Structure formats: structure tokens, C-alpha cells
Amino acid sequence: MRIAQPNASSPTSHATAKGPNQIGHSNSAMTLCSVKNQSAQAPAMAAESQKEPSPYGHLLLLPCEMRHAVFEKLSIQDLAVLAQTSTALRADCVAVARSKDASTLKAHWFEAARQNQTETIELLVAAGFDQNVIDGDKRNALYYAALKGNLEATKLLRDPAQDAEGMTTLDGKPGASRMLYRFADWGESTAVKTLIAAGCHPDSMRSGKTALMAAIENKSPDCVRVLLDAGANVNGTNERRAESPLSSAIQRGCNNIVEMLLAQPGIYLSNPDSEWLNPEARALRFGMYDKRQPNILAQIKQFDARRKHPEADEWIEAAVAGDTATLFELHSRHGASVIDAFSTRSSTALRYAAWHGHLDAVKALISWGANPAFHDGDGETALSAAARGGFTGVVDYLLTFPQSLDVLGAAGSSVLHDASRKGKPELVEMLIRAGANPNVQNVKELDTPLHHVAWHGHTDMVELLLRLGAGPHVKNADGKTPLDRAHQSRSRETVAAFEAHLKAAGL
Incomplete structure (x- = not known):
């Protein structure tokens, strides 16, 4: 925007508006050009506003009524850009925007969401526009912002309070987390990534299914990858059928998704709620009439074989006793090949060391390559075992490693359930x-x-x-x-x- 500086000798009190883009003075004229041409410069202007006076600060010398008269001639988009240049002018821009009729604001609201015009969205939010208003397609602005990958607008429009409700209830709350589930169901990986970056939980649910399950049912490896990278629960089951993500991917013959899931730390093949839904049983059953399944069955057998070792029991005994000297000897003998192997007890040495609170043994096993996020045959992790035992030091150490904190074990509860039920306030606060x-x-x-x-x-x-x-x-x-x-x-x-x-x- 280029606005000529007013003549210092001319009394602004005698100014009269001469047209939509002119303000007349007794000895000079000030031309108000389109703000729209400066939209690219607005972020830089906003960033410098605290260091230097706004280049349009002289507008504040005009009476309030005159400023509003000038601003009313501007489009909503121009007002939005001008509002970025000065805190004082922003108040006037907001006031003018608030005076517009609802239908006009609604039209600009959805145009801004579809065209990535974040400044306009910010202005209308400040003016009190209803963020949950929907268009003829029953979509709100958050939908379009996420679909466009506009992270700034998505953060602005997301309501964390609605998200909390949307994740846990089925009462139609319009939370962004519930929207994340829908985008995963549609295979829109950009929108899923944007919503997660804006703060939505990757395990968002709807009708008892997680977003990961929805992405798998849609056969969308891109969405699956985004959710897994964000820490989605790789073992989270469909609450109505007890079906796991791996079991669902096997049924649909999605080799690439199965491969991604098997590569995730902590995935397990057992299904405590339904033997029929066990991944191995599914691969065997569907392999009878689907040529894609034998390859998947081979992947699973190879994966399962890596987790069993005839000498794993020695590691378990040393871990239970916290005998780091024996663990060191076993590591010298076998290397890292047995560390995450299952014993006849269907668990790992790390899980038992954590369960008994042996921090030194836990540190040694992880330093040699034990996976801190690994699940045993009961869906138990080292973290959940340590929390159940109340070993704060072990929990604190294990939390330094990336892992999903909301995984539901074989008993169907999370680590936080266990810590809360056992009355461990320090662990509860640590986990949250x-x-x-x-x-x-x-x-x-x-x-x-x-x-x-x-x-x-x-x-x-x-x-x-x-x-x-x-x-x-x-x-x-x-x-x-x-x-x-x-x-x-x-x-x-x-x-x-x-x-x-x-x-x-x-x-």
C-alpha cells in the first residue's frame, strides 16, 4: 500500500472524503491505493512493527469516523493485510469488519480458507466470526485449511477443547481430531499431516476405530506413514471387533502397509480378544484364495522367528536378578541377536528388568540394542511394566526414548490407567x-x-x-x-x- 504522507501544515480536521480511495485536505490530497498489492509484504511488515513505526501510522491522525469511512471502502482482504501493519490500525480494521453483514463475511471467510488467505481468517476471528459455520457442502473453514496444508490457519482454527471431546465421545462434536479421522478415511495425507502438526492426536477415533485403522481400510500407505511417524498406536484395535491394524492390512492384501507395520517398534502378533483375528491366522486363511497373502504370511513368519531364541531364558533370569555381570557375559557371547528375543515366558529381558526395577540392567540392555518400545506376547512394554511396579527412576529413564504412551496392553489398559489405579501421582504426572x-x-x-x-x-x-x-x-x-x-x-x-x-x- 502506498499512502502519501499528509501535509503537516494542513489541519486534518478540515479533511473531507472525496471518493472511495481519496481523502481531501485544504492544501493536499492523500491517495489510498490498493492494499491487496502489498499482501506479500504483510508478514515482513508485521515482523517489523515492533521495531519501527507503521508506515501508515499517520492514518491515526485522522478522526476515528474518517478512518472508518476510508476503511469501509476497502475489501475484507485489504483490511486484513492493513491490520497486520499496526496494532492500533488493527483495532479499526476489526471494528470495520465487525460492521459488515453476516452473508458478506461468510463469503469472504470461505474464500480465505480455500485460497490460503491466513490474514483474512485472523481478521474475521478477531471480529468474532463463528468459526464453526459451514458452507453448502457442510464443510467448515478448518476443513479447507487442513486440506490445503495451511498449518498457520489450521492452528488458528483448531479448538483443543473440542478435540478432547471429539477423540473420546460419539456425540457429534466438531473437533479437529474427529476431522483427522475423516481425512485418514479418505486418504488425504496432506490434511492428516497438517492436523497432526497443529496438535491433533494421531490416535483420534470415531465409532471405536482409530485414524490408523481408517487409513488402512482405505488402503492409503501415505496416510499410514504419516500416522506411524507421528506415533500412532500400532496395536490399537477396532473396539467393536478387536481387529488390529496389522490384521486389517493382511485382510486387504496391503503388502506395503504390512511391511511398514512390521517395522514398527513394539508391534505384536497376538490378539488377546480374538484368536480368529490373529494376524498369522488371517494370513493363512486369506492365503487360501488370495495370491497376495502367501507373501504376507512369509513376512510374518520371518518376523516372528526373529523374536524367539532357545537361550533367551538365560537373559531373563539375569534380568530378573538385576545381574548386570551375567548380562554382560551373555552379550559378549551372543551379541545383540538375542536381546529382543522372546523366552518361553513370552517376554523379553528388558521387560523383566524394568518390572523388577533394575535400572542398571535396563540401561545396559538398551545400550546393547534392546528396543525400549518392544511389546511382549501380552502386549506389555518395559515402560508399562516399570509403571505397574511403581519404579519412578526406571520410568523416567524409559520416557527419554520415543514410543507411544497410549498403547493398550493385553488387559486392554494403558500405562496411565495402571499408574492412576495404583495411586502413583508422581508417575501419572510424569507420563502426562x-x-x-x-x-x-x-x-x-x-x-x-x-x-x-x-x-x-x-x-x-x-x-x-x-x-x-x-x-x-x-x-x-x-x-x-x-x-x-x-x-x-x-x-x-x-x-x-x-x-x-x-x-x-x-x-
Whole structure:
């Protein structure tokens, strides 16, 4: 935008508007050119606004009514760019935008979302425009921003509170996490990646299925890769059928997806809820009439063979005792080939060392190549074993390694469920601070950790979980919320803790 500086000798109080782009003065004229031509410079202007005065600061010398009269002649897009140049001018731009009729704003809102005009979205949000308004195709602006890969606009439009509800309930909340599931179901990998980068949880669910399951059912390896790289639960089952991602990929003959899944740390082949849905059984069954399956069955057999070793029991015994000297001797003899092997107990040395709280043994095994995210035959990880035993030091160390914190083990619960149920506040806080979902639900009852502690009247744990983001209104399979469970526990202190939290949150 190029605006001529007003003549210092001319009294601005005598200025009269002469046209849509001119402001007249007694001795000079100030021409207001299109702001649109400067849209590319707007970010730089905004960045410099704190260092240098706005080049349009002289507009503030005009009376408020005159400024608004000038600004009303500008398009919404021009106002949005001008608003980026000065905090003071931004207030005027917002006020003018707020005065526009709803139909005009709606048209500009969706044009901005479709054309990646983030400045316009920011202006209309500041003007109080309803972010959840939908167009004729029943899409909102967040949909278009994510589809276009506009991370800045997606972050602006995403509502974390709605996300929490969208991940855990089936009541139609329009959270971005629920939208992530839809994009995964449609194979839109760019939108999935954008939403995750904006803060959506990769294990977003709808109708009991995770986004990863949806991407596999759509046979979209690009979406699968994005979700796995973001830490999606590789063992998360379909809650209605107990079907795992691997089992689903096998049924659909997706060799490339099976290969990706088998390469993930911690994937396991057992299915505690359904023998018929075991990946090996599925590969064998579908191999009878689908020529793609024998190759998949070979992959699985090769993968499973790598996890078994006749001498693994020696490692287990040393790990249980915390005997690092014997572990060192075994490592010298076998190298790393046996470290992640299963023993006759269907578990690994690392898991047993963690379960018994032997931090030195845990560190030694990982330094030799043991996988900290590996699952044993029961779906147990070293982290879940250490948390169940209450070994804070081991948990703290294991959290330094990348792994999914919301994996549901054979019992259908997560590490956070176990730590909460056992009344381990330091572990609960440690896990949530590390990224564990405070609203993670178990397999059968869809209970969150807060459901458990509320039911048993553990007031201290209730207060802690609420403070760390657990939702008091998340519904389980019976439609009960943690607050409902607190009333059922008949613990006045627990109910009072919920009421105090709700009152403080203004709910």
C-alpha cells in the first residue's frame, strides 16, 4: 500500500472524503491505493512493527469516523493485510469488519480458507466470526485449511477443547481430531499431516476405530506413514471387533502397509480378544484364495522367528536378578541377536528388568540394542511394566526414548490407567507431561483413568488428573462420565473435587 504522507501544515480536521480511495485536505490530497498489492509484504511488515513505526501510522491522525469511512471502502482482504501493519490500525480494521453483514463475511471467510488467505481468517476471528459455520457442502473453514496444508490457519482454527471431546465421545462434536479421522478415511495425507502438526492426536477415533485403522481400510500407505511417524498406536484395535491394524492390512492384501507395520517398534502378533483375528491366522486363511497373502504370511513368519531364541531364558533370569555381570557375559557371547528375543515366558529381558526395577540392567540392555518400545506376547512394554511396579527412576529413564504412551496392553489398559489405579501421582504426572493422553480409554468399558479413580473415591488422584487435563464429561461405553462415577462412589470429597474444578473452569 502506498499512502502519501499528509501535509503537516494542513489541519486534518478540515479533511473531507472525496471518493472511495481519496481523502481531501485544504492544501493536499492523500491517495489510498490498493492494499491487496502489498499482501506479500504483510508478514515482513508485521515482523517489523515492533521495531519501527507503521508506515501508515499517520492514518491515526485522522478522526476515528474518517478512518472508518476510508476503511469501509476497502475489501475484507485489504483490511486484513492493513491490520497486520499496526496494532492500533488493527483495532479499526476489526471494528470495520465487525460492521459488515453476516452473508458478506461468510463469503469472504470461505474464500480465505480455500485460497490460503491466513490474514483474512485472523481478521474475521478477531471480529468474532463463528468459526464453526459451514458452507453448502457442510464443510467448515478448518476443513479447507487442513486440506490445503495451511498449518498457520489450521492452528488458528483448531479448538483443543473440542478435540478432547471429539477423540473420546460419539456425540457429534466438531473437533479437529474427529476431522483427522475423516481425512485418514479418505486418504488425504496432506490434511492428516497438517492436523497432526497443529496438535491433533494421531490416535483420534470415531465409532471405536482409530485414524490408523481408517487409513488402512482405505488402503492409503501415505496416510499410514504419516500416522506411524507421528506415533500412532500400532496395536490399537477396532473396539467393536478387536481387529488390529496389522490384521486389517493382511485382510486387504496391503503388502506395503504390512511391511511398514512390521517395522514398527513394539508391534505384536497376538490378539488377546480374538484368536480368529490373529494376524498369522488371517494370513493363512486369506492365503487360501488370495495370491497376495502367501507373501504376507512369509513376512510374518520371518518376523516372528526373529523374536524367539532357545537361550533367551538365560537373559531373563539375569534380568530378573538385576545381574548386570551375567548380562554382560551373555552379550559378549551372543551379541545383540538375542536381546529382543522372546523366552518361553513370552517376554523379553528388558521387560523383566524394568518390572523388577533394575535400572542398571535396563540401561545396559538398551545400550546393547534392546528396543525400549518392544511389546511382549501380552502386549506389555518395559515402560508399562516399570509403571505397574511403581519404579519412578526406571520410568523416567524409559520416557527419554520415543514410543507411544497410549498403547493398550493385553488387559486392554494403558500405562496411565495402571499408574492412576495404583495411586502413583508422581508417575501419572510424569507420563502426562511426557505426552500421554489423559483421556485415553480402555478397550472394553471405554473408561479413562479418571473413571477408575473417581469410582474408587481416590480424591487426590481425581484432583491431579483434572488439573492435568482429564475430561470430567468423557463418556464410557455405558454413557457414564467420571463425574457420574464420583456420585456412584458416594465419596463426598471426590464429588466436591469435581464441583470445585467445574466451578473454577466456569462450567
